[in-house]
Amino acid sequence: MSLEQLLAWIPPGSPDEALARRINFDQLPSHVAIIMDGNGRWAAQRHLPRVEGHRAGIDSVRDVVETSARLGIDVLTLYAFSVENWKRPRAEINTLMTLLKRYIRLELSTLLKNNIRFQVIGRSEELAPDVQRELEIGIRQTAANTGMLFNIALNYGGRSEIVDAARRAIASGIAAADLDERRFSELLYTARQPDPDLLIRTSGEMRVSNFLLWQIAYAEIWVTETLWPDFRRRHLLEAVLAYQKRDRRYGGIKPSPVALSIK
Ligand code: IPE
Ligand code: IPE
Ligand code: MG
Numbered sequence: 001m002s003l004e005q006l007l008a009w010i011p012p013g014s015p016d017e018a019l020a021r022r023i024n025f026d027q028l029p030s031h032v033a034i035i036m037d038g039n040g041r042w043a044a045q046r047h048l049p050r051v052e053g054h055r056a057g058i059d060s061v062r063d064v065v066e067t068s069a070r071l072g073i074d075v076l077t078l079y080a081f082s083v084e085n086w087k088r089p090r091a092e093i094n095t096l097m098t099l100l101k102r103y104i105r106l107e108l109s110t111l112l113k114n115n116i117r118f119q120v121i122g123r124s125e126e127l128a129p130d131v132q133r134e135l136e137i138g139i140r141q142t143a144a145n146t147g148m149l150f151n152i153a154l155n156y157g158g159r160s161e162i163v164d165a166a167r168r169a170i171a172s173g174i175a176a177a178d179l180d181e182r183r184f185s186e187l188l189y190t191a192r193q194p195d196p197d198l199l200i201r202t203s204g205e206m207r208v209s210n211f212l213l214w215q216i217a218y219a220e221i222w223v224t225e226t227l228w229p230d231f232r233r234r235h236l237l238e239a240v241l242a243y244q245k246r247d248r249r250y251g252g253i254k255p256s257p258v259a260l261s262i263k
Helices: 003-007 015-022 039-045 050-071 083-087 090-113 129-142 158-171 181-185 233-244 257-262
Strands: 031-035 075-082 117-121 149-156 198-201 220-223
Touching: 003 015, 003 050, 015 233, 031 233, 039 050, 050 075, 050 090, 050 149, 050 233, 075 083, 075 090, 083 090, 090 129, 117 129, 149 158, 158 181, 198 233, 220 233
Parallel strands: 031 075, 031 198, 075 149, 117 149, 198 220
Antiparallel strands: none
């Protein structure tokens, strides 16, 4: 999209507008992936039950999804529930699933309005049937949209994704000699999507927690102390601005101005 699309949605004269004007729209990350962390700590700081942090985190999801679409990000992936999160108390898991269902139902019109295509990555077949039904409605209704792809990572694990891809390779009878990185990446949940350029983690933890292990090989990582329920458009714009200052070398060397002029 464009600066105009973004500014149409930002109060004029606000600090967010100043941030938006500094973005270089020719150098946007194509894929932004976010580890939404810190809901429990946000609630604890307010002496509230953990689930209140999850509830508050939904507003951050809304803000980030629409900001990303208006910015012109091609793919946004949000980590909502890991394969390890089943270790949490049953009541917390149930609330998370209920919030997820409600989010899809209430936000469908926003997704459609913004031409966003919704998709799930993870072992969604292991989720409860009512959750699967709601997800399928969201996926079906947005399937023809041509704008941003919004992946929600649910019952997702980076290692299980790689195991699932290996199983698919075996099941499809690919010869060992034919399997290379390109073919393998086509077997992942994110087949045909660009790898994340920018990986954001909220609430200060310096770890990847089994998220997109294959795909983040060369992602630029940006960690903020901000807890997920406090994360807003401003923080996303700050992350993109920080990303645009990074020097991505992919194992090579930075071309010097002299070398460039010789060419
Ligand atoms: C992230 O917040 C949400 C999910 C993992 C579903 P947490 O619930 O992990 O919050 P903290 O990390 O305990 O603060
Ligand atoms: C990562 O957060 C998973 C999601 C955001 C869904 P966690 O809170 O589960 O990760 P750890 O336990 O801090 O590594
Ligand atoms: Mg956490």
